[in-house]
Amino acid sequence: MEDNNGLDGDLNANVRCQRTGDPKLDKAVQHWLAWDRNQWTRAQVESLVGAGRVDDLSRRLCSRMSFGTAGLRAPMGAGFNRINDLTVIQSTQGLYSYLCRYFADFSSRGVVVGFDTRGQEESGCSSHRLAKLTAAVLLSRDVPVHLFSSFVPTPYVPYAVKKLRAAAGVMITASHNPKEDNGYKVYWCNGAQIASPHDKEILRCIEEQLEPWSASCWDVGLVDRCSLRTDPLTQINSCYMDELASLCFHRDLNSSSPLKFVHSSFHGVGHAFVQQAFRVFGFPPPIAVPEQKDPDPNFSSVRCPNPEEGESVLELSLLLAERENARVVLATDPDADRLAVAEKSDGCGWKVFTGNEMAALLGWWMFFTWKENHPEPADARSIYMLATTVSSKILQAFARIEGFHFEETLPGFKWIGNRIHELSKTGSRVIFSFEESIGFLCGDTVLDKDGVSSAAVVAEMAAYLHNKNLSLSQQLHNIYQTYGYHVSQTSYVVCNDPPTIQRIFSRIRNFDGSGSYPKTCGGVQIVHVRDVTTGYDSSQPDLRSVLPVSRSSHMITFTLKNGVVATLRTSGTEPKIKYYTEFCAAPGQSEVSTLEEELRKVTTALVDEFLEPEKNSLIRRLV
Structure with missing residues (x-):
């Protein structure tokens, strides 16, 4: 172990004097005050100890963040389950250890590090500072770091990982979360977000060595002095x-x-x-x-x-x-x-x-332009479109008529990105992917959703349609006339109590007795149930879900006899239970108001019958 300025396993006398009455919490407080060198977050813990705020201390210090659908994401501030200098250093130490074991050439490939514009005065955190600390940990172990000199869009980090052949990438961002939050998003060498087993192994490596290795890990100035740090901004942007x-x-x-x-x-x-x-x-x-x-x-x-x-x-x-x-x-x-x-x-x-509506337009546009540039007898079977399973099935309707391949993935672009990478190795090409939460990827240059490229593509599509005296809305209507109306609704309830969430999904899984799912929703027969948390799918001959089992969150999908597909799932980043419903009509069926009314009935029943029994613990909010 390198120098830790005397903060060894016994801790110093000033740290030992802090007491809360809970031995586990006392130890967590001691570790925090021994290891944290950020004056703001250290003062937060000292203040909470002094005020006897045991519950608040326990929430902050007695659990750790885990990788969700968007990496590590949490409020900024003091605590092992928050984003701050110490937890970013710990995360980077774990990432370093895992990459060392995985890549024989890690010391030559290095890591890409990017950041957004977030910051918080009261905790001394900013994305830029946390990116520098990430780099400092790696540079202190003689690992090359491609640290952007200025803020960049998140897609630039996975793009740079592929372009520079780096072992991994880290983006400090909380995307669209509230201003109090920040995050630590990790990309693998293929340019996609990390997925299992890498996420679990990195977490295990983090927990193996929580104490900062040395004073160098805290030295943000190291990025300006070390020759192993390069700035990829100009090259990558170009x-x-x-x-x-x-x-x-x-x-x-x-x-x-x-x-x-x-x-x-x-x-x-x-x-x-x-x-x-x-x-x-x-x-x-x-x-x-x-x-x-x-x-x-x-x-x-x-x-x-x-x-x-x-x-x-x-x-x-x-x-x-x-x-x-x-x-x-x-x-x-x-x-x-x-x-x-x-x-x-x-x-x-x-x-x-x-x-979902924007995906219908972009999916149509990407296939339309592909056909323009691949005249007959081009074989559409070589191309794919992807969507997450809670997103609209409109691309599936396209594929059924046009002859290309469509696949669903679990929610989160990490699944899409990794699937694009797998398909590329077989010679196939993914020309469009999306998730319903306005995340789009046109082409396959980046293996993550990309708002910058999507903005330019939407502009070109709008200009082309305008030249044909069509608006985006009119073209969307044309698409639905050709491929069938897809009417969807997405919303959520907020629940800050994990045991309540557990009770809700346990009740659904044992609705009519042990191991028995609901038979109806709003009086409409449920013909299939898929539960990717347990791996169950009643539509499959072996009753096993084709999608990977994902035990870290809840997700159950119901297919109803009237053609509605409804999904309930927990969010990977927020205290929400999300629900998604969609009515997929056949081509030529134009009674949209009838479809919308049928969908409203099912959606209302989904909430009333499956979520409302716990309504006192929920705050309903329509999006």
Whole structure:
């Protein structure tokens, strides 16, 4: 063990004097005060001890973060289950140890590190500082680090991992989470987010050596002094924009289009990168929302920095678009990996597209442009589209008619990214992927959702359609006429009590006796049940789910006799139970109001029958 400034296993006298009355908690407090060198977070723990705040201390110090669908993500502040200097150092030590065991050439491949614009004065945390600490841990062990010199979109990190042949990548971001949160997102050497077994093995390595190795781990200045640190920003940005051009098919039309676009970066990283992407596609830069184009860790102009919330958080964008006579609004979330789209409808106000609706448009566009560039007798069987299982089945309807392959994955782009990598090894190509929470990937250059490239592709699609006297909304209607209407609803309930969540799903799994799932929902027969938490699927001959078993969260899908598919699942990043329902109609069936009414009935019954028995512990909130 390297020098730890005298903070050995016995701890020092000042640390030992702190007592809470709980031996386990006392030990956790002692470790924290022995190891933490951040004056703000250390003072937080000292203050809580002094005030006798045992419950708060226990919540902060007696559990650890685990890798969810988006890596490690938690509030910033003191505690082993929060994002702070110490937990980032511990996480990086564990990552280093695992990568050393896995890659014989780790010391030459190195790690990519990026960060967004988040920060918090009261805990001394910022994404930039945490990225420097991540780099410092690796540099202290003579590992090359490709640390971006400025904030970047999250997709730049997995792109750089592949381009630089790095062993792994780390992005410090909490994406669209509230300003109090931050995160630590890890990418594998293939450019996709880590999945099992890597996530569990990294966590095990973290827990094996929680004490910081040396004073060098805390030395943020090391990144400026060490020759093993390189800055990939210029190279990666140039390569990314060069490859982005492969998604542009109508540059001349773009340059002459009269359409105007407004873009909001939601106080995050997206402004300059979306402006540049538009220029690559031949467009003039979109009109930026001035109050939201510059980084602001307080997200001061929005109640939450999540463009998925729709019209209520797009208010400034829509007002600017009205003033500028712009017909399309694009909004990237703070780390620019997701994209919201709204369109001005003649006489009908603004249409804010759901993630499923936007995926129908982008899926159609990506296949349309593929066919344009692969004339007959091109074989569509060589291409794929992917979607997460809680997303719309519209791509499946495309595939059924057009002859390409469609596959579902578990929720989270880590599953999509890793599946794209697997398919690429067989010579297949994935031309479009999405998840319903406005996460889109056009092409396969990046193995994660990408709001920057998606913004440029949407602009080109809108310009092409405008040239044909069609709006995005009109084309969406055309798509549904051809492939069948797909009417969906997504919402959630908030539950901050894990035992209550456990009771809800246990009740569903034992609804009509032990091991018996519900037979009906809203009076409609349930014909199939799939439970990926347990691996059960009644539609399969062996009753085993084709999707991987995922015991870290709950997810149950019901297929009803009337054609509705409904899913209940717990969030990997927030205290929510999410529910997703969709009515998939046959082509030519145009009674949309009937479909919507049937879907509303099932959705209401899903909540009333399966969630409402615990309603006193839930706060319902419609999205």
